[in-house]
Amino acid sequence: MWERLLPIGRAPATGGYRRYAWTAADIELRAWFRTEADARGLRHETDRNGNQWAWQGDPAAGDAVVTGSHLDSVPDGGAFDGPLGVVSAFAALDGLRARGRPVRRPLGVVAFADEEGARFGVACAGSRLATGQLDPRRARALRDADGVPLYRALAGAGIDPDGLGPDPGRLARIGAFVELHIEQGRALAGTPHAVGVGSVIWPHGRWRLDFGGEANHAGTTRVEDRRDPMLTYAHTVLAARKRARLAGALATFGKVAAEPGGVNAVPSRVRGWLDCRAPDQTALDGLVTAIADSAAQRGERDGVTVDVTRESVTAAVHFDSALRGLVASRVGGDPPALPTGAGHDAGVLAAAVPTAMLYVRNPTGVSHAPAEHADEADCLAGVAALTRVLEGLACP
Known part of the structure; x- marks a missing residue:
């Protein structure tokens, strides 16, 4: 999965990524997500705000467990910020299936639209629209640096701009959302921990x-x-x-x-x-x-x-204490609790859904730049931890 994703939206001159919302690169990323969902027999859908979902089981049953992140980037961003969480979500679902455990809750993988806000200036636009934290009229009127309004970009990508808005029915079906993300700092560097657990997001x-x-x-x-x-x-x-x-x-x-x-x-x-x-x-x-x-x-x-x-x-977000405790117990080894100044879709969703975050060790702390990196062994440790978390939440 990672190898197939790497070339999309990469700028040869810098080695960074320019995966801006509703551009050709973004459309290709969305096709990649659909392909991964189809390969697993998951039901794919795009909601009214352009967020993509892949479902195992019927989300209408409620109390679903969802994991994922985003695929877009900042200008000349790194490969890991966002995509690591989506790739790990599919990989964790594979791992859970390989264990052969019966699943009692619907499972979902999500890729939220326009998390970085690099093109239209509002971060976490997809999750903000879904939770009612971004007025759809304001969203439609946003313009990029070339003067292209968001409503026109959406229409060009096959999304009805008049459909933007809160999605309380969908959110009510989610019982827990866990986002895995590369650490954007060096708190885990030099420690024996490949994975930490989010505690709070600064306002x-x-x-x-x-x-x-x-x-x-x-x-x-x-x-x-x-x-x-x-x-x-x-x-x-x-x-x-x-x-x-x-x-x-x-x-x-x-x-x-x-x-x-x-x-x-x-x-x-x-x-x-x-x-x-x-x-x-x-x-x-x-x-x-x-x-x-x-x-x-x-x-x-x-x-x-x-x-x-x-x-x-965005106000300060303290992740759901019960869910955070379960996540930490499934990660094991007394994982560090990490506060962060970086915003995430999990922080936005926390207003409507119990949320938690896992962070994968970043040896240099570099993020939002081409040098952003996580070692393969640590990424695999993140997938293993996320698999155990999904097992603890969705299996009897």
Whole structure:
């Protein structure tokens, strides 16, 4: 499975992946999922929000056990973030079948749509829509960097954009969701543990900051006559780093666009996207407020307007304690409990379904980059652990 998946969406120049939602690469990934489902005699379906499901047994019976993750990537992302969870889900189902144990609950494998939000800017779009955390009208109006609206991209992929929206009936059929994911850090490195168990996801979110100035000639406009939004943006980047360090939190400007984009022109507008994560909601709110205030104050000095737009925010998620305990017991060996600042579909689903997470050791801690890696032995240990978890949940 892994070998068949590896070439899809890979950029030869970087070795990273560009598996953006509703592109040709994404369509190929979706076909791969369908093929794996069909090969196992699983019933495949795509829900109203574009999430893919593969079922053993009838989900209408309720109390289903579901595992999986996502297949899309960030720009030039690694091979493991998301796909490892989907491949491991199918492999764990194979392992469970090989044990010959009778199964008393429906089993499902899921690949959630547009988890990374790399194209349209909202992370975990598929699971947010399903749980009612993303307004379908707002979702349909989202646009990518080329101005293509989400509704048009969906229609081009055969998904009815008017069908987007909450899916409480489907979620009510799920009794437990367990997501396996590569560790996005180095907590397990240097330990005897190949697998850890998720404990909490920090609250986090994305904000867009628009800095408005005045376009002018780079070679003739005096410094004192400029209203340069790039200066205000640069100040804000540095302020965000300082404020985050003082708060024990994380703040990142990972995307920026300047208009009109001429090398020899003072920009009229700079748009930057801010990602913030903190141990608790109070710290997160305080961090974002401090960054916005600093930007506004500097903007006043520079003659630049500053507008802040919240694009998505996810509250802290503490995984279901009973399910987490069962998962830890099935992993065995007293696995470490791992908090994380990374968001996941499991965190979004936790508002409606008992959820838990397994993390597979990442020896370097690199993630969202081509160097992301997990050793094969650790990946197989993750599959074995997930198999035992499914057995504990679905077998009498």
